Amino acid sequence: MKNSFAIKLWLVQRLSGMLLGLFVIIHLMTMIIAIQGGVTAGEILERTSGNFLLGAFYSVFAIAAAVHGSIGLRTVAQEVIGWRGRSMNLAAVCFCALLCAMGLFAVSGLVL
């Protein structure tokens, strides 16, 4: 049972990683292009306000990053500090939920 849960987490980690790979390439290119000459809030909001495609992209990006990051931190917590059991799983789920909420909140501020 424990092994099957570990395999599922491994699979979700890899699938979210594949998705993030694509998103991160786009994000890095956007950052490197946009940073030229500095950016202002006006410029950012001009590009993002009302752009629901961008909103959908960054919403999925934020959720994938939250899932990938939480599973990764869970693995490190297990292997480095030996934190195991229900409390560790609960902490990972809470961190994931917090990141999802914060990410979607940030996206809503930029798009809506």
Add this chain to the structure above:
Amino acid sequence: MKANHDKKEYWASFVQRWSGVVLALFLPAHFIVLSQSLLGEQALNGFLHWADMPVVKIAEAGLVGLLTVHLLGGLRILLIEFLSWGEWQSWMIIVAAGGAFSSGCLFLMRAF
């Protein structure tokens, strides 16, 4: 583990793990900054003005480098896990290190 410290694969794994931890812990701060737009353009501009300091730009370039090394290191792991082993895969460590350094430098060049 100490016996492996002279192997580049050990350091690739070390960098992959800890770059992931840094990026995951950075995410809440990133989302808080983006959420400033909910408080208005002025609030976001306040942060962007602060981010204009050279030391912040250098730190941002470090994050760009970490994101790139985690991306390329993750790609290396996926290639090892899902494809049969080829000697060319060992070059992925050098590609990841070079890519991270290049993207960080490119970001700095455009930021200043």
